[in-house]
Amino acid sequence: MIRYIGKRLLMMVPVLLGVIVIVFTIMYLTPGDPARMMLGAGAPASAVEELRETLGLNDSYFVQLLRYIKNVVFRFDLGQSYASNKPVINEILERFPKTILLATLSVTISVIVGISMGIISATKQYSIFDKIATSIALLGVSMPTFWAGLMAVIIFSVHLRWLPASGSYGWEYWILPSLTLGLSSSATIMRMTRSSLLEVIRQDYIRTARAKGQNERVVIIYHALKNAMIPVITVIGMRFGALLGGSVLIESVFAISGLGKFIIDSISMRDNPVVQGGVLLLALSFSICNLLVDILYGFLDPRIKSQYSISRKRGWRRNAQAQ
Amino acid sequence: MLKRNKKTKKGFWHDAWYRLRKNKSAMFALFILGLLVICAIFADYIAPYPYSLQDYNHTFEFPSRKHLLGTDNFGRDILSRIIHGSRISLLVGFSSITTAIIFGGLLGAVSGFYGGKVDNALMRAMDILMAIPGMLLAISLAAALKPGLTNLVIAIAIADIPGYARVVRAAVLTIKEQEYIEASQCIGASDGRIIFKHILPNCLAPIIVQATLGMAGAILSASALSFLGLGIQPPTPEWGSMLSSARQYIRSYWHMTAFPGLAIMITIFALNILGDGLRDALDPRLKN
Numbered sequence: 131m132i133r134y135i136g137k138r139l140l141m142m143v144p145v146l147l148g149v150i151v152i153v154f155t156i157m158y159l160t161p162g163d164p165a166r167m168m169l170g171a172g173a174p175a176s177a178v179e180e181l182r183e184t185l186g187l188n189d190s191y192f193v194q195l196l197r198y199i200k201n202v203v204f205r206f207d208l209g210q211s212y213a214s215n216k217p218v219i220n221e222i223l224e225r226f227p228k229t230i231l232l233a234t235l236s237v238t239i240s241v242i243v244g245i246s247m248g249i250i251s252a253t254k255q256y257s258i259f260d261k262i263a264t265s266i267a268l269l270g271v272s273m274p275t276f277w278a279g280l281m282a283v284i285i286f287s288v289h290l291r292w293l294p295a296s297g298s299y300g301w302e303y304w305i306l307p308s309l310t311l312g313l314s315s316s317a318t319i320m321r322m323t324r325s326s327l328l329e330v331i332r333q334d335y336i337r338t339a340r341a342k343g344q345n346e347r348v349v350i351i352y353h354a355l356k357n358a359m360i361p362v363i364t365v366i367g368m369r370f371g372a373l374l375g376g377s378v379l380i381e382s383v384f385a386i387s388g389l390g391k392f393i394i395d396s397i398s399m400r401d402n403p404v405v406q407g408g409v410l411l412l413a414l415s416f417s418i419c420n421l422l423v424d425i426l427y428g429f430l431d432p433r434i435k436s437q438y439s440i441s442r443k444r445g446w447r448r449n450a451q452a453q
Numbered sequence: 454m455l456k457r458n459k460k461t462k463k464g465f466w467h468d469a470w471y472r473l474r475k476n477k478s479a480m481f482a483l484f485i486l487g488l489l490v491i492c493a494i495f496a497d498y499i500a501p502y503p504y505s506l507q508d509y510n511h512t513f514e515f516p517s518r519k520h521l522l523g524t525d526n527f528g529r530d531i532l533s534r535i536i537h538g539s540r541i542s543l544l545v546g547f548s549s550i551t552t553a554i555i556f557g558g559l560l561g562a563v564s565g566f567y568g569g570k571v572d573n574a575l576m577r578a579m580d581i582l583m584a585i586p587g588m589l590l591a592i593s594l595a596a597a598l599k600p601g602l603t604n605l606v607i608a609i610a611i612a613d614i615p616g617y618a619r620v621v622r623a624a625v626l627t628i629k630e631q632e633y634i635e636a637s638q639c640i641g642a643s644d645g646r647i648i649f650k651h652i653l654p655n656c657l658a659p660i661i662v663q664a665t666l667g668m669a670g671a672i673l674s675a676s677a678l679s680f681l682g683l684g685i686q687p688p689t690p691e692w693g694s695m696l697s698s699a700r701q702y703i704r705s706y707w708h709m710t711a712f713p714g715l716a717i718m719i720t721i722f723a724l725n726i727l728g729d730g731l732r733d734a735l736d737p738r739l740k741n
Contacts, residue, residue, distance in 0.1 A: 153593065269718070272725055277717065277718070375588030378681075393589075409585065412585075412586060412589055416585070
């Protein structure tokens, strides 16, 4: 298992390097002169040129790219923010906890709601509850999250005055954004749980478990659910990535000063190092999340674990033959 | 019995259409999408007012008989703007998915067909693109390109390419082993001919399903990018940018926010139902 994790970690390295190259290239191609933006429209051309030189913006693409990779990989240095002149890494790490909190809260909500609704729907297939739940889930999948957020503000903040509409100053500020994000992604998880569980319930070993007189609850939870969880976990992992992307929208709807909103604000200010660093950090967290999903597979699905141990045995045998 | 024989003779696509026609919700979705397409094509004739007509005596009006969905901050009729907005949304959805399918499909086909080093290199490149959450990639691309229709399409298409490449590659891998591919290789058909004439037509089914669901995603991304100010710019009626400008009046005028979002939701809803229906129709084994 440890070797499997190590291998997956090693596989992450080239992917992340590739992400750095892509993100850098996208930002390199972005029009607009950061030096001009920093100094203002009225600054003399010589001062702009001087600043370009000190920022290294006059170097060729490859020189800039290599310097960026070197700084990121060896020194964790993401450069300086053009807007605040502070190190980007500090600026984004300051805001990152809010984004992670939002994503974690939403994932928790969506997992609890999605999986329990999915189980009820699948065990009571074609009942009224199932029909209502699947229709609501389909509506939920179709709803733009940012619009759902806006409507939640209209209903719960403006009309009912139950919850605050924007900011992040206390626990009550997190309810609307995390519910909006969480419930909208619970729809996907619910649909996946339902279809996966329906497939598993028709397997022979479920019939066997029922035939030996096992309690239905035990059959569903211990026999069926564990096997039905693999595709669901994949979807949860993918939803986490979508949530990191979606948090950009929800953070700007609810004016939460997280990383997502920071990226959007920096895009409009052409603060390229911040955008690069922010996207990089979100991509890194997404990759780590995918890694965790892959490790969970190993625990949930003995086939994956055994596949791995077989390959190790083969390797061992090959070594033995070589000797 | 006779009828059944006739049906089986007509082939795969006829069967699929027959199955789809029996699916009431999918047909309803198709009907809604048909209406939307008609709205988009004949927007100038259907919309009660020109979309840019400003009426400063009737700003912020709530829904009434005169303005069915109310008016906005410039006194423009919201219904007319939503009808015109369907043009942009459908256009962006359709063209970005077509672009993504062409490029993703080609990459996937080449990757699956040749295998080996080509496959490895292409798929690792796709892995890298997939390591960035799709929305975030589309946002950064949209920021790098200037805002506008074409660039919006490009940004969304690039973010979608890896998904299609994977779907097509998986389909190609199974088809490649079929005997008729071997047969055409034996009679000396070129690789290009085999890919375009024999392989791609046979993996159309998963591509069509993915495209329908993908179009829903593309319309969502387009509206989200416009909402963030990175897509279609304000004077043009687009659902996302309508929401973006409605935001500042959210405390007093709910109708400005509610209806454009509802339009997005109905479109996506119809596309999702149609996509599910198509999957059932094209691959009956998957139905549960």
